[in-house]
Amino acid sequence: MTRLRIEQVAVHVAGKPLLLPMDLNVAAGEVVSVIGPNGAGKTTLLRAIAGDVNASGGRVLLEKQLLSTIEPRARARQMAVLSQHNTLEFAFTGFEVVAMSRGPHSTGRVLDVQICHEAMEAMDVSHLAKRFYPTLSGGEQQRLHLARVLAQIWREQDARERLLLLDEPVTSLDIGHQHQLMEAVKSFAATGVAVLMTVHDITLAASYSDRLVVLDRGRCVANGQPQNVLTEALVSDVFETDVLILPHPKTGKPIVVGNASCN
Amino acid sequence: MSTADPRRHRRRWTLSALIVTLIISFVGAIALGSVRLSFPVVLSALLGGEAPGISHEIVRSIRLPRALLAASVGAVLAVCGAYLQGMFRNPLADPSLIGVTAGASVGASAAILIGGGTLIGGLSLVSLGACIGGLMAVWLVYRVATGLQGTSVATMLLMGIAVSALAASATGLMDYFADNESLRRMSLWRMGGLDGANSARAGLMLSVLAIMLLAMTRTSKALNTMLLGESQARHLGVNVERLKNQLIIWVALGVGVSVAVAGSIAFVGLVVPHMVRLCVGPDHRTLVPLSALGGASLLLVADTLARILLSPTELPVGLVTALIGAPFFVFLLIRHRELIR
Numbered sequence: 001m002t003r004l005r006i007e008q009v010a011v012h013v014a015g016k017p018l019l020l021p022m023d024l025n026v027a028a029g030e031v032v033s034v035i036g037p038n039g040a041g042k043t044t045l046l047r048a049i050a051g052d053v054n055a056s057g058g059r060v061l062l063e064k065q066l067l068s069t070i071e072p073r074a075r076a077r078q079m080a081v082l083s084q085h086n087t088l089e090f091a092f093t094g095f096e097v098v099a100m101s102r103g104p105h106s107t108g109r110v111l112d113v114q115i116c117h118e119a120m121e122a123m124d125v126s127h128l129a130k131r132f133y134p135t136l137s138g139g140e141q142q143r144l145h146l147a148r149v150l151a152q153i154w155r156e157q158d159a160r161e162r163l164l165l166l167d168e169p170v171t172s173l174d175i176g177h178q179h180q181l182m183e184a185v186k187s188f189a190a191t192g193v194a195v196l197m198t199v200h201d202i203t204l205a206a207s208y209s210d211r212l213v214v215l216d217r218g219r220c221v222a223n224g225q226p227q228n229v230l231t232e233a234l235v236s237d238v239f240e241t242d243v244l245i246l247p248h249p250k251t252g253k254p255i256v257v258g259n260a261s262c263n
Numbered sequence: 264m265s266t267a268d269p270r271r272h273r274r275r276w277t278l279s280a281l282i283v284t285l286i287i288s289f290v291g292a293i294a295l296g297s298v299r300l301s302f303p304v305v306l307s308a309l310l311g312g313e314a315p316g317i318s319h320e321i322v323r324s325i326r327l328p329r330a331l332l333a334a335s336v337g338a339v340l341a342v343c344g345a346y347l348q349g350m351f352r353n354p355l356a357d358p359s360l361i362g363v364t365a366g367a368s369v370g371a372s373a374a375i376l377i378g379g380g381t382l383i384g385g386l387s388l389v390s391l392g393a394c395i396g397g398l399m400a401v402w403l404v405y406r407v408a409t410g411l412q413g414t415s416v417a418t419m420l421l422m423g424i425a426v427s428a429l430a431a432s433a434t435g436l437m438d439y440f441a442d443n444e445s446l447r448r449m450s451l452w453r454m455g456g457l458d459g460a461n462s463a464r465a466g467l468m469l470s471v472l473a474i475m476l477l478a479m480t481r482t483s484k485a486l487n488t489m490l491l492g493e494s495q496a497r498h499l500g501v502n503v504e505r506l507k508n509q510l511i512i513w514v515a516l517g518v519g520v521s522v523a524v525a526g527s528i529a530f531v532g533l534v535v536p537h538m539v540r541l542c543v544g545p546d547h548r549t550l551v552p553l554s555a556l557g558g559a560s561l562l563l564v565a566d567t568l569a570r571i572l573l574s575p576t577e578l579p580v581g582l583v584t585a586l587i588g589a590p591f592f593v594f595l596l597i598r599h600r601e602l603i604r
Contacts, residue, residue, distance in 0.1 A: 052494045076500030083494060089352065090490050090545035093269060100488050104500035130269045152499065 002063075003028040003194035004049070004163055009058035011041075011048050018044045020218045021058060026163075026194040031186055033205035034198045036215035037239050042198040043084060045215065046167050049196070050081045063161045076104035077159040080149035084167040086141065094128035094136070095120070097144050101152035119151035120144075122184045124177065138172045146181065156192055164188070166197035170204065182208040202256040206230055207248070214238060230254045270544045277542045278549075281556040285334070288563040292330040293322055295567050297574045329460035333566040333580075334559035335468035336457070336525045337535075339517040341558025342475050344532030345539075345551050346510050349486045351416055354540065357533035358518045361423045361511075362400035364529065365430035367522040370396020372437040372449045387459070389452065394523035400426050401515040416493075416507075454579030455526035457566050464524045471520050475513055476555060482506060483547035490545065528581045531558050534588045561588060 004026040011019040019041045026032045034042045047053045049060050051068060060067045062078060070078070080101070088097065098120055102112040120126045123143045128136060136144070146169055153162040166185070170178045178201070186208050189195045199205040205212060206226035214222040214229060216238045222229045235243045235256060242259040293309070294300045300308075300318050308322035340358065347356045358364060374392030404426050408418040438446055485506050488496040493503050521528070535558040536550060543549050565583040572578055 050494075050498060052497075072497070072502055073500035076498060079498070081494075081498040083492070083498075086491065086495065087352075088491055090354070090540070092490075092545055096544075096546065097491075100491065100499060103484055103488055 001028050002026070003030075003161060004196065005061040005064075006049065007059050007061070009045075009048055009055045009060060011044050011053055012056040013053070017218055019048060019055075022220050024213060024220070024223070026196050028161075028192050028194050029189055030210045031189045031195045031197075031208060032211045032213060033209040034196065034213045034215060035200075035202055035205055039217075040215040040238075041218040042215055043167055044218075046081075046165050046196065046198060050079070050165055052083075062163060073104045074159075076152065078153065078161055079163045079165065080152040082145055082149045082164075082166045082169055084171075086145045088133055088141075091132040091134055094125060094131050094133060094144050097133055098125075098129075098148045098151055101148045101150075104152070105158055107155075107158065115154045116147075116151050119147045119154055122150060122188070123147040124180060139174060139177065142169070142172050143177065143181070150184075150188060153193065160192075162193040164193050164195045164197075166195070168198050168200060171200060178204060202230065202235065203254070206256070207251065207253045227252075227254055230256065274543045274549055277539070277553060278556075281553055281560065284560045285556050285563070288560045288567070289330055289334065292333065292563045292567045293326045295571050296321075296326065297570070324462075325460075328462045328465045329457055329566070330563060331462075331465040332460040332468055332524065333457050333562045335465065335472045336521045336528065337531055337558035337560070337562025338555035339468065339472050339475060339521050339558070340528060340531040340562075341535035341539075341554040342472075342479070342551055343514045343517045344534075344558075345536035345547065345554045346486070346514055347532070348536055349489060349547060350507060350510050351420065352490055352492070354537055355533070357529075358514060359427070359529060359532075361419060361514070362404045362426035362430065363397040363515065363518045364522070364527045365427040365434075366400025366403075367393040367397035367519070367527055368453055369430045369433045369437075370394070370399075371452050371526070372434050372441075375445050375448050375452065376437055376441060390459075390523040393452075393526070394519045396430075397519045397522050398515055400430060401511065401519075405511055451579060452526050453581075455528040455581030455584075456569075456577070456579050457525050458577060459524065468520065468524055471517055472555070475517055476552065478509070478513060479547075479551045482509065483551060486510075486547045487545075526579075526581065528562070528584055530581075530584045530588050531561055534592050535561055538592065 002025045006022060006024040008021040008023060009019065010017065010021040022045070034045060036042050044053065048055045049067070062070070067075065095116065098116045099112065102115065105112065117126065120129065123146050125140065125143045125147050128140055128144060133141065133144070149164065153159060153164060170181055173181060182204060185195055209226060211224060212226050212229045213220060214234065221238060222234060230245055232243055232245050235245065244257050244259045246255045246257065248255055290302070290305060294302060294305045298321055300322065304318050305322060308319040309327070343358050347358060347360065348354050351360070370392035371389050374389045377388070404419055404422045407422045408415050438449060441449060485496070485501045488499045488501050489503070489506065497503050536554045539550055539553045539557050543553060561584065562580070565587055566580045568587070569578040569580045569583045
């Protein structure tokens with residue numbers, strides 16, 4: 001069942017093509033990670049889907065409905081977006097930041113508070129509820145924002161067709177929280193949410209994603225299951241560096257390590 | 264785990280403190296002046312009782328309209344400041360940032376040069392000139408900052424600086440060519456004053472305040488999400504462009520009218536929301552109403568001091584607001600340094 005369908009979406013900014021016409025589907029319950037070198041168009045793809053940049057062609061459909069035609073509040077109940085940069089200079093408490101997610105809903109205060117606490121629990125940020133946001137570390141702020149976007153589309157009863165877009169959610173996290181976050185996102189997807197995210201750590205993406213999409217200079221060069229997509233030839237070519245790909249001793253999932261200095 | 268809000272007690276405490284301050288400063292503004300009135304006289308005059316002498320006349324036709332005007336101008340300026348600081352996501356934004364004050368100065372100076380005594384429908388030509396100048400400045404700033412992608416807050420900020428610089432040179436030119444009498448009036452106008460208070464002006468200002476506070480109830484939550492960033496707010500279902508348009512219109516209306524009735528009064532719009540935020544946090548649902556209370560009290564106290572410090576001479580109230588507010592602001596900054604970033 002295809003939740004998100006992208007048909008021939010392209011983005012040009014100031015005459016320069018950032019994203020060439022591209023097709024992509026994400027099913028409900030599926031976790032798809034977009035990988036690629038800096039400037040490959042990963043963020044642009046997410047921003048085009050989220051409506052932050054205007055696509056110069058193509059269409060984005062959420063369950064057969066054009067995403068851009070859905071009424072803003074209804075769309076916010078279906079789609080949550082975590083941007084790469086979240087600046088907030090005002091001293092909200094951690095809980096207040098997460099609670100903003102319930103703005104588009106009319107589920108009532110008691111339920112909203114409960115949902116926010118559940119989402120904060122999942123992101124291991126419950127202890128930050130009373131702390132002031134500007135006093136938190138970068139990783140703590142990032143996890144709070146993740147709890148916020150999860151809480152925004154937490155319940156299936158609020159919106160059946162849910163989509164989560166995450167732009168580099170793990171970049172500023174320590175290894176423990178990286179895995180905890182990916183685990184949480186995966187089990188969140190299992191409740192029927194389509195998840196599309198950009199990730200820099202290929203090994204991490206491979207071990208938690210159902211599918212990988214590889215972008216290179218605005219073009220989709222591979223799309224499929226991690227073990228099929230990740231070949232040494234492809235990764236070395238796209239990232240312009242020698243890599244070794246080894247199977248994980250326990251799971252068999254591919255591990256990508258740099259090999260440049262060993263030649 | 265507990266859901267208790269760490270600021271709940273401070274919110275309650277601040278609310279009660281501000282209400283008490285407002286009542287005291289309001290009664291003080293009516294009782295104090297070149298003729299000092301006792302509390303029972305003030306009370307009986309306000310409640311419509313009869314008493315010998317001119318004291319009731321002083322209260323009803325002079326001090327009450329002036330106190331109401333001061334309170335509503337202060338409240339409106341503080342609310343406008345809170346809106347702008349939210350929209351610009353900058354706790355140091357104030358109404359002068361979008362050029363409204365500078366534009367109003369140009370309008371007022373031009374009106375004084377042309378011949379300021381004329382009255383048009385209860386408002387002097389100077390007031391109208393100030394209001395028109397302020398609105399034109401905002402309109403210019405807004406037009407330039409609005410493109411196909413919507414209104415750019417960063418461009419608005421820069422455009423505000425450009426318009427203010429242009430307006431400053433225009434007022435400078437008019438200062439240069441003005442005769443001594445007009446020059447004195449222009450510089451006095453720029454310091455702000457509530458000496459033109461009457462019940463019509465107070466009524467006008469109170470209705471503007473009422474409109475802004477009613478509008479607030481529907482936008483405060485959306486304005487909170489704006490603090491996360493514009494695209495974040497959009498993803499949370501907020502119609503960002505419409506919200507920005509509404510805010511600009513209200514601020515232009517509020518500051519435009521208050522400039523017309525009271526001249527330019529700096530500092531209230533910048534400092535009051537900031538001080539309130541330090542006490543109760545950035546949530547606009549409490550920030551906006553508490554700022555209104557704080558702004559009203561600050562301007563009442565400032566105007567009372569302006570009237571009695573050198574009685575019977577009046578000081579310009581804009582000078583006094585800065586004199587009271589600035590040291591208090593510095594005190595708060597030092598106490599809360601770690602929370603301001």
